[in-house]
Amino acid sequence: MSESIKAGVLGATGAVGQRFIQALENHPWFEVTSLAASERSAGKTYGKAANWRLESNIPDNVRDMEVVPVDPKKVDADVVFSALPSDYAKTVEAEFAKEGFAVASNASAFRTAEDVPLVVPEVNADHLGLIDVQQDNRGWDGYIVTNPNCSTIIMVPTLKPLMQFGLEAVQVATMQAVSGAGYNGVSSMAILDNIVPYIGGEEEKMETEPLKLLGEFDGSEITFADIDISASCNRVPVMDGHTESIWAKMADKPSPEQVKEAFLNFKPDLGDLPTEPEEVIIVREEADRPQPRLDRNMGNGMSVSVGRIREGIRYTAMGHNTIRGAAGASVLNAELLHKMGKL
């Protein structure tokens, strides 16, 4: 596949937008052709509009590109990656889909809509069949595909292999990085020397999104998985990387060794997509891993690291929240769509 697909980034100047630009630099299939952001940024070059925060230079292919408003008439692309605030995404993503764009969205606006796929390729690629249902329902030429919340996406690849043991209930406590709230989300005075035991809407998302992701698609609708999930979400003074303590109750009561084997054997075959990590789940044997600073960039930020698998079953999972949890997830979805002939 050597053809180049035109890609736009909506919300290109933000924390996730910058990760999209990083993920698309030198991408073998996608070429960035449009960068869109708010009126504050529109009309400026990307180099001037974005407060670039990643540990690499702004890629040459975007530095001098003019930022355009988030308007389907101003954006030149086949697929748009959305990193917009959710309330705004609700109207704007629908406008883009109506105008024929494929929208790979990272925002929460459409995740729970009945006819919108919520997808982690390694977990439920078959749910992309909902695109046809969505286009029939809404009369759109384009479509919207979403990826989950960053905390959900780090937990769900570890739950999928546990389904074989009759997964009944999950309890999870998160320790979430500050980058999850966006650049202006949490002030340093609020988070340094501190932990904030509340992230608005996060617990509800973690308790519902996995049920759709782990649900069954019958060709027309999704039946949600029957799992009782209870979440407590905390903001901690870590830059990138969400860590999660997970308790999983299963009917078959597997041993820690069986759970470890299930994690190691979880190797979905996506056909070698460019952003797909070699290992979706990395099992750490050390007593004090995974840790965000040491493990968040494993698999180029796309692997989920697990460790401390104990009787109960209890374990710790950790992943990069703005790569696997956001931009990398949307790009992987779009790669799969291309492979399926949907782009």
Ligand SMILES: NC(=O)C1=CN([C@@H]2O[C@H](COP(=O)(O)OP(=O)(O)OC[C@H]3O[C@@H](n4cnc5c(N)ncnc54)[C@H](OP(=O)(O)O)[C@@H]3O)[C@@H](O)[C@H]2O)C=CC1
């Ligand atoms: N950070 C994370 O770990 C994750 C974030 N998400 C979701 O991704 C989305 C983006 O998050 P994040 O990058 O952290 O947010 P940021 O606040 O860092 O960036 C927001 C982006 O949206 C643009 N924008 C804001 N308001 C408007 C508007 N009214 N019209 C047009 N453009 C606008 C901003 O442009 P400008 O710079 O011009 O103001 C900026 O490019 C959100 O929906 C978030 O919930 C999902 C998973 C993980």
Ligand SMILES: N[C@@H](CC(=O)OP(=O)(O)O)C(=O)O
């Ligand atoms: N709320 C998450 C990030 C996020 O934006 O999630 P969502 O895409 O579900 O709104 C965090 O703060 O870490």
